[in-house]
Amino acid sequence: MLLETITTNDVQIGLHASDWEDAIRQAAAPLTASGAIQPSYIEGMIDSVHQNGPYFVLAKGLALAHARPECGAVRLALNFTTFDPPVSFGAGANDPVRLIITLAATDPNSHIDLLGELAEVLMDDSRMQQLFSAASPEEFCALLG
Amino acid sequence: MSVRVKIQKFGSKLSSMVIPNLGAFIAWGLLTAVGIAIDNDMLRSFITPMLNYLLPLLIAFAGGKMVYDYRGGVIGTVATIGVIIGSSVTMFIGAMILGPLSAWILKQFDKAIDGKVPMGFELLVNNYSVGILGAILSVIGCVWLGPAISSLTNVFAAGVNVLVQNNLLPLTAILIEPAKPLFLNNAIGQGILTPMGTLQLDELGKSVLFLLESNPGPGLGILLAYMFFGKGSSKTSAWGASVIHLFGGIHEIYFPFVLMNPILILPLIVGGACGTLVFTMLNVGLVGVASPGSIISIMLMSSPGDQFKIILGIAAACVVTFVLAIPLIKRAGGGDDASLKEAAKTMNELKGKKSRISSVFESIEDFDFSKVTRIAYACDAGIGSSAMGATVLQKKCKAAGLDDIKVFHIAIENLPTDCQVVVTQELLLDRVKDVQKDAYCIAVTDFINAPQYDELIEKIKQARSAKQA
Numbered sequence: 001m002l003l004e005t006i007t008t009n010d011v012q013i014g015l016h017a018s019d020w021e022d023a024i025r026q027a028a029a030p031l032t033a034s035g036a037i038q039p040s041y042i043e044g045m046i047d048s049v050h051q052n053g054p055y056f057v058l059a060k061g062l063a064l065a066h067a068r069p070e071c072g073a074v075r076l077a078l079n080f081t082t083f084d085p086p087v088s089f090g091a092g093a094n095d096p097v098r099l100i101i102t103l104a105a106t107d108p109n110s111h112i113d114l115l116g117e118l119a120e121v122l123m124d125d126s127r128m129q130q131l132f133s134a135a136s137p138e139e140f141c142a143l144l145g
Numbered sequence: 146m147s148v149r150v151k152i153q154k155f156g157s158k159l160s161s162m163v164i165p166n167l168g169a170f171i172a173w174g175l176l177t178a179v180g181i182a183i184d185n186d187m188l189r190s191f192i193t194p195m196l197n198y199l200l201p202l203l204i205a206f207a208g209g210k211m212v213y214d215y216r217g218g219v220i221g222t223v224a225t226i227g228v229i230i231g232s233s234v235t236m237f238i239g240a241m242i243l244g245p246l247s248a249w250i251l252k253q254f255d256k257a258i259d260g261k262v263p264m265g266f267e268l269l270v271n272n273y274s275v276g277i278l279g280a281i282l283s284v285i286g287c288v289w290l291g292p293a294i295s296s297l298t299n300v301f302a303a304g305v306n307v308l309v310q311n312n313l314l315p316l317t318a319i320l321i322e323p324a325k326p327l328f329l330n331n332a333i334g335q336g337i338l339t340p341m342g343t344l345q346l347d348e349l350g351k352s353v354l355f356l357l358e359s360n361p362g363p364g365l366g367i368l369l370a371y372m373f374f375g376k377g378s379s380k381t382s383a384w385g386a387s388v389i390h391l392f393g394g395i396h397e398i399y400f401p402f403v404l405m406n407p408i409l410i411l412p413l414i415v416g417g418a419c420g421t422l423v424f425t426m427l428n429v430g431l432v433g434v435a436s437p438g439s440i441i442s443i444m445l446m447s448s449p450g451d452q453f454k455i456i457l458g459i460a461a462a463c464v465v466t467f468v469l470a471i472p473l474i475k476r477a478g479g480g481d482d483a484s485l486k487e488a489a490k491t492m493n494e495l496k497g498k499k500s501r502i503s504s505v506f507e508s509i510e511d512f513d514f515s516k517v518t519r520i521a522y523a524c525d526a527g528i529g530s531s532a533m534g535a536t537v538l539q540k541k542c543k544a545a546g547l548d549d550i551k552v553f554h555i556a557i558e559n560l561p562t563d564c565q566v567v568v569t570q571e572l573l574l575d576r577v578k579d580v581q582k583d584a585y586c587i588a589v590t591d592f593i594n595a596p597q598y599d600e601l602i603e604k605i606k607q608a609r610s611a612k613q614a
Contacts (some may be wrong), residue, residue: 030375043337048526051523051525052572054529054572055524055525055570055571055572055573056524056529056530058530058534058592058593059593059594060591062593064530064533065529066526066528066529066530067526068526068528069528092590093590093591094590096593100381103528105528105529109534110530111528113408115529115532115536116536116540117534119536119537119540120540121577122533122593123537123540123593127595143147
């Protein structure tokens, strides 16, 4: 599964969240619906923030929400959710988060190529900003290109 | 104990009497400078009492307290008032002698009567021992020590005058510059320059003596020479060192650069002498002690109107040292990483304790970046954040031509692993350090655009090219 396989079904634009927990739940909801993760995976992600702090807030405005495979990842899946207004994760300089990429991975390595492609996109700051402010799933997917 | 250690200990005792009181010296310098500049009688009325009483008594208190705590401070101060009253010169030297000495006498007295005081009478005895001993010592000070110390001070002052009048002051660099990297400068600075400079203030309103040791020019010249002509970490650390040196005024930071190539003492001496020559020719001075020897404190303490001329002197010292140091640094091959680290260690040994700035050098050299081939990117799960970070860092390594470096991601629980560097999120750094003790750890907050990535790559590239050269 590489970035081209991301469809508009995997993208949610401009959601409102009351706090970061709510944001993670909303961002992961489509993955539960499609059966890529079990509900326990969501709790795993939230617990991880409680235990370790918001370390998966990778960069300014960007979180890569994930938990360990054994928390209930069924198959490799990715979802992109943008928030408006952005959500505070208590992540210092990287706050507030505008885009949560929810990652479900079943083992440590099968998704590396996918992340490599993603990194290519995200290292380009202007493209990241465009993703943050994409107005529709179609526009978002086009930007991922 | 070697002579060097003895002088050093002596010097550090002198500084622990002067340095805690520098604030008062500065206050006095400012009041004096402003009072004279605007010719204000109210401000001018501060000058003599502060100089004659406040400053020596503060020194005496610090000296007494150093030997025997607060009681020592009190008796030292009481005894010192005697020498102040019994002499016509400013009694810094008297305070430096009588402060600790009286405290020591009190200490011996307390030891002698220890256990012999009836219960309930301790407070009475304690108070009256200080009172009676203090009164006796102050009379002794007034009658005998005061005149003796006056003549001693006058001898020093005459010596300084001879140097000044014959334009020999630049020669003091022969003594001062080598003393600094050996940490002997405190004995000279606090024992002679501060008291003599203050005496000159009394007569002239400013003193060039305060500039002799605090002049950052010579050290800056050495650091600049390394910045342009050094190699490896001596080149890279010279830049940061020069900022700390010039603005922070912590001269210690250039000592390792001299210790690893001791011949550099020569440019330092010549540079220091040139600086002092310029100072004396332009007839400049400070109105108080400039400590630390930062360009900022020197400018604040400059006698009004002297600022620019003082900068000229500092610049002269810097340029002369710089030019003379270049061939010597080139001859030594620019200085390699190991010898700078070694010199930083030597500096700690010379100082007799760990220098607060030696860590600057350790963090740079303790780790050999040229050997890095495996970088672990760790996070809690070892799935997402670390994988993303590793991907980014691997791409950056490739782009920098470091093809042989393998960046991999890993869960912290799977550490330790075979790697030389671990990168992790700031929040997880402590956990990483707990389990992977041998690796160089880097904490980032931004996994994608962390400035630390480029720093790491730059360090590896430099370390490798230094190896090849």
